[in-house]
Amino acid sequence: DQQVKQNSPSLSVQEGRISILNCDYTNSMFDYFLWYKKYPAEGPTFLISISSIKDKNEDGRFTVFLNKSAKHLSLHIVPSQPGDSAVYFCAASALPQTGANNLFFGTGTRLTVIP
Amino acid sequence: DTGVSQNPRHKITKRGQNVTFRCDPISEHNRLYWYRQTLGQGPEFLTYFQNEAQLEKSRLLSDRFSAERPKGSFSTLEIQRTEQGDSAMYLCASSLGRTGGLGETQYFGPGTRLLVL
Numbered sequence: 001d002q003q004v005k006q007n008s009p010s011l012s013v014q015e016g017r018i019s020i021l022n023c024d025y026t027n028s029m030f031d032y033f034l035w036y037k038k039y040p041a042e043g044p045t046f047l048i049s050i051s052s053i054k055d056k057n058e059d060g061r062f063t064v065f066l067n068k069s070a071k072h073l074s075l076h077i078v079p080s081q082p083g084d085s086a087v088y089f090c091a092a093s094a095l096p097q098t099g100a101n102n103l104f105f106g107t108g109t110r111l112t113v114i115p
Numbered sequence: 116d117t118g119v120s121q122n123p124r125h126k127i128t129k130r131g132q133n134v135t136f137r138c139d140p141i142s143e144h145n146r147l148y149w150y151r152q153t154l155g156q157g158p159e160f161l162t163y164f165q166n167e168a169q170l171e172k173s174r175l176l177s178d179r180f181s182a183e184r185p186k187g188s189f190s191t192l193e194i195q196r197t198e199q200g201d202s203a204m205y206l207c208a209s210s211l212g213r214t215g216g217l218g219e220t221q222y223f224g225p226g227t228r229l230l231v232l
Contacts, residue, residue: 032218043206043223051218089157100171101219105157
């Protein structure tokens with residue numbers, strides 16, 4: 001079963017505007033959330049993360065918001081730039097019982113920033 | 116470049132052949148993960164090492180798959196008797212574990228794309 005869901009497969013945004021990418025999760029044990037950016041034929045690149053004790057984390061143009069009661073997080077990119085065009089993956093992990101802290105990924109959202 | 120590296124980047128093989136992939140993690144990272152990504156999906160966890168010990172394996176890791184991390188440095192993932200369903204991107208990630216009370220951030224390599232004909 002898909003514990004992390006990204007229901008929008010694609011998103012197009014004009015350069016300079018805000019991009020909002022959404023992610024929902026079902027497992028209430030998740031306590032750490034990450035966003036990765038992926039270009040074709042490359043591995044995922046870490047962008048930004050948030051712990052469940054916070055509801056917002058900001059890093060330059062990127063802000064991640066977490067709504068624990070709704071089991072929802074979002075990534076805001078402001079302003080959007082053409083170089084931001086890529087596939088964005090939401091990932092989550094739970095405090096491990098066995099030591100592994102494996103990530104559960106969504107299916108990704110392809111962002112296209114139009115110049 | 117001190118990031119995670121993987122070799123080869125691409126591998127084409129015939130069904131039934133064995134293949135081996137290598138991952139070199141970030142040097143100070145003691146944790147190493149293997150994931151598999153198929154088209155239209157996010158990466159899925161395969162197995163995890165802490166130093167040289169393989170501590171967890173996903174049910175996705177059939178008996179034909181074996182992974183090692185001798186001396187706790189680089190890791191290899193071998194697939195025996197490959198099948199067409201093994202075609203995927205195989206990703207390696209490394210981390211320092213949970214630090215400063217926060218979660219664990221994993222850093223990924225570029226992946227090895229496997230095509231089984």
